[in-house]
Amino acid sequence: MQTGYELSHLSALEAESVHIFREVAATFERPVLLFSGGKDSAVMLELARKAFWPAPLPFALMHVDTGRNFDEVIEFRDRTVARLGARLVVAKVQDDIDAGRTTERQGESRNRLQTATLLRGISENRFDAVFGGARRDEEKARAKERVFSFRDEFGSWEPRAQRPEVWNLYNGNHRSGQHIRVFPLSNWTELDIWEYIDREGVELPSLYYAHRREVFRRDGMLLATNPFLTPAADESILEARVRFRTLGDADCTGCVESEADNPAAVIAETAVTRLTERGATRADDRISESGMEDRKREGYF
Known part of the structure; x- marks a missing residue:
C-alpha cells in the first residue's frame, strides 16, 4: 500500500548526514568533529546533536586555531561548546611555530600552517575518524573526494587511490596510525546549508x-x-x-x-x-x- 509519504530535499540530506554520524560512532573508537564556528561546522554540529539526541555527543570537538580568528567567531565557538556541554580540543598553530615544527613566513597567511597542527592534534589524541564540513560544491578538489576519505600514516590523501562508495556503504577499514576523514555535508550545497539554517533556526x-x-x-x-x-x-x-x-x-x-x-x-x-x-x-x-x-x-x- 502506497502512503504517498516522501522526504523533502532537505530532509533527505539531513537523514543521509545523520546516518553517516551514526555509522562512524558505531564503527570507530575515537571520532572527533572539527568545529571552527563557521556555518558549515555549525550545521554539522546540529546534525550530530540530532543524530544522538537525547544522549550527549559521543565524541569531542576540535578547533585548529591559527590565532588570527575573528573575535565574533571565537565567542560563538566558546558559547556553543558551553551550551552543549561538549569537550573542546584546541590545537594551536602558534604552539607549532614556537616549537619549531613549522615556520611562519612574513606577510603570509597562517592558513597553510594549519595542516601540521591538524595532524599533530589527530596524532596526540589518537583520533581515528575526523568529521569535516567540506562540501563538493565548494571547490573541484573537494568535488572528487569521497564521504569516507582515507588518510595514510602521514595524513596524506591520494585521489587516485580512493575507495569506491556504492550507495550508502562506507569502508572505514584502516590500520593503526591511519585515519579516515568523514564529510557528512558532501552532497549539500551552499544554498542547502542556508535553507537548513533557516528551517532549523541554527545560530551563527x-x-x-x-x-x-x-x-x-x-x-x-x-x-x-x-x-x-x-x-x-x-x-x-x-x-x-x-x-x-x-x-x-x-x-x-x-x-x-x-x-x-x-x-x-x-x-x-x-x-x-x-x-x-x-x-x-x-x-x-x-x-x-x-x-x-x-x-x-x-x-x-
Missing part, C-alpha cells in the same frame, strides 16, 4: 549577516580592516554594509556587499550568485589552480 556568528564595517579593496576582493590586516598606502578605507559568505582567518577572508541580515535574505542572494563562496572571498585559495588539491594531499581539511 553575526558576521554572516549584513553589518557595517571598514573595508578596503585588494585584488578585486573586499577585505575587512582588523588587527591582522591593514591596507597598504595606496589602498583606501571605506565603510560599507557587508557580510561574510565563509569565515577563515581574518587576514585572508573577504566579504561581499550585502543587505541580507537574516537567513531568508541570504538565501535570496545565494540563489542568484554565480561564484562559489571560496572562489569569491578566500584569498588563500588563489595561490594556484591546484592550490586546494595540493594542500589536501599534504593533509589539509
